[in-house]
Amino acid sequence: MTINCRGTLIDLSTPKVMGILNLTPDSFYDGGKYSGEQAILGQVEKMLNDGVTFIDIGAYSSRPGANHVPEAEELKRLLPILQSILKNFPDALISIDTFRSKVASESLQLGAAIINDISAANLDVEMLNVIAQHQVPYIMMHLKGTPQSMQKRVVYDDLLKDLLFFFSEKINNATSKKINDIIIDPGFGFAKTTAQNYILLNHLDLFQTFKVPILIGLSRKSMVYKILRSTPKEALNGTTALHTIALLKGANILRVHDVKEAHECIKLINELKANGL
Incomplete structure (x- = not known):
């Protein structure tokens, strides 16, 4: 199972780690933490040293109830930083x-x-036309509504069947455009209750x-810290526990704030599988 990233087959x-780099002031965990160019480049270097394969840059917060960001502002936040990262780390897969x-x-x-x-x-x-034109991997996530409305749209006829139908339709749409490298994301925390998140994980x-x-x-995310009655800052251990379950149930990419810990989790699961799981 491979994807083609700028001519490199991954x-x-x-499983691989995708590190999160938020360029927004209002993300739920690290909003505003990496606001200067040097801080951003330092975090990129740290993630690369910790074993990241991909770095996911976002300039529009998609947390529940986040403020809408105009397109011009998203581009203003994003493009100069993207240029700087690729200038300093030309082999980084962004x-x-x-x-x-x-x-x-x-x-x-x-x-x-x-x-x-x-x-x-x-x-x-x-969006599909742009992906088809550039022939790059495309991650498609399940979401109902928008980041502003999604938490009001958590009613499903059948959660698992609805998501399976959603991805069947979306994958068909993408392949009809001759998009080859498709990745799916069930969208934990997006238009889903805590209980629904755990149903998804259990049936991943x-x-x-x-x-x-x-x-x-x-x-x-809240599916971790609400159960533990803690905060996002205190949710690393719970996150690692759920990453372990996700890997055992077939996850190929972990999108994370903490690259080193996720990479270690993957290494341990790989060793487990290599010895007769």
């Missing part, structure tokens, strides 16, 4: 966390390698039927 049969086709297009022209779309093209119908192996890589994004 084998996802061994994913762009955006649902806007214009942001995706301009980022890909600068050298980004992957597009991570929380809406699976629901919020911008031109069902999504292997699509025979495409599965990305998991649950790092320090």
Whole structure:
């Protein structure tokens, strides 16, 4: 199971880590933490040293109830930092966390390698055309509504069947455009209650039927810290526990705030599987 990133084939049969780099002031865990260029470059270097394969840059917070960010502001936050990262770390594989086709297009022209779309093209119908034109890996996440409305849209006829139908339709749409490298993300915390998040995690192996890589994004989210009655800052241990379960159920990419710990988790699971799991 491989994806082509800027001419390099990445084998996802061994799980990989995607590090989160938020350029927003209001992200739920690290908003505003990396606000200067040197701080950002330092964090990129740390993630690369800790074993990251991909770095996911976002300039539009998608936390529940986040403020809407105009497209011009998203581009203003994102493009100079993307240029700086690729200038200093030219081999870095950068994913762009955006649902806007214009942001995706301009980022890909600068050298980004992957597009991570929380809406699976629901919020911008031109997104698939941009992905097809550039022939880059495309992460499609399940979301109902928008970041501003999603927590009011948590009612499903059947959670698992609804998500399986959603991805069947979205994968078909992408392949009809001759998009080859598709990654699916069930969207933990997006239009889902805490209980629904755990149902998804418990049945994550069902999504292997699509025979495409599965990305998991649950790092320090409320599904962890609410159960533990703690905070995002205190949720690393719980995150690692759930990453272990996700890997055992078929996750191929862990999207995380804490690269070193996720990389160690993958190494231990690989050793377990190599010895007869």
